C-alpha cells in the first residue's frame with residue numbers, strides 16, 4: 001500500500017477508502033481512462049470502471065481486482081463493502097462535490113462516510129524516477145518547440161500567432177496534448193500575469209512573456225520565458241551569441257532609451273530572485289521560506305508590490321499540484337518533489353517579466369529539469 005494511504009488509515013477512522021480523484025486513481029492503479037474508482041481496504045483493493053474500459057483496464061490495472069460497474073454506479077461498491085464488512089468509508093472530501101456526496105450517501109446506505117480532508121493531491125507530491133523522466137520528457141518537448149519557433153517572435157506578429165505556432169510545435173514534437181491555454185503577453189499586456197494570447201501585435205522593443213506547457217505520458221511541463229523583441233529576434237542566447245547580443249542591446253538602447261533600461265533591470269531582478277530561491281531550496285526547508293527568498297530579493301530592489309502571486313507549485317499529473325510555494329504554505333520540501341520557481345514583476349502600464357523553471361529536489365539541493373536558457 002502507498003505510504004500516504006497508510007497515513008490516511010491511521011489518521012481517519014475509516015476501514016475502507018474510496019478514491020475518486022481520477023489523477024489519484026491513475027497514480028495508484030496506472031489506469032489512464034476517464035471513468036474509474038478505487039476501493040481500498042487494509043487487505044484488498046478493487047478497481048471499478050464501466051464496460052467501455054473493460055479491455056483497457058485489463059491491460060493497465062494489475063494490482064487491483066477489476067470490477068465492471070453496472071448502471072447503478074455505486075451498487076457494486078456497496079456489495080464489496082459488505083463483503084469486506086466495511087462500516088466506515090473514507091472519501092476524498094476536497095474533490096467530491098455535493099451532488100456526488102448525496103449520491104454516495106443514498107447508494108451506500110448503512111455505511112458511515114468519513115471525509116478525508118487532506119488535499120488528495122498530497123499523495124502524489126514526491127515523484128518516482130519514472131514520473132520524473134516523464135516530466136523531463138514534457139520539458140524536453142517544450143525546448144524543441146521553443147527553439148523551432150523562436151525566430152518568428154518579431155514585430156508585427158500577433159500573440160495568437162505565437163501561441164498557435166508554439167502549440168503546434170509541441171504537438172509535432174510528441175506532446176499528447178497542450179497542458180493549458182498558452183500565455184503570450186507582450187508590451188503593456190505583460191503586466192497581466194495570466195494574459196492569455198490576444199490579437200495584439202508585437203512591437204520591436206517589447207518584452208514578451210510566453211508561459212507554455214504540454215502533457216507527455218500524462219505528465220505536464222510548465223515553463224515561462226520572457227524575451228525582448230529586437231530588430232533581429234534573439235530571444236534566447238547561447239554564450240556564443242552573447243557578444244553579438246551586447247551590440248544588439250546597445251543599439252536597441254539608443255532607440256528606446258529609459259524604457260529599455262527598466263526592461264533590462266526588471267528582467268535581471270527576476271532572474272536573480274529565482275537564483276536566490278534556488279540557493280535556499282533543499283530537503284527540509286519550508287516552501288514558504290523558498291518563496292520568501294525570492295520575494296525579499298524583489299522587495300529589496302524596490303519592486304515588491306509588483307510581485308503578487310505565489311512563487312511556485314508542484315508539477316505532475318496536474319499542471320498545478322502540491323507542494324505550494326507561497327508565503328503561507330505549510331509544505332516542507334522533500335527529496336523527489338518536482339515544482340516550479342517562477343518569480344515575476346508586473347508593472348501596470350509598462351509591462352512585465354516572469355521566469356519559470358521546473359526543478360526537482362535532490363538530496364542536497366535542487367536540479368533544474370527545464371532546459372530553455374532564461375537569460376535575456
Ligand SMILES: [Mn+2]
Pocket residue numbers: 222223340342356
Ligand atoms: Mn506555473
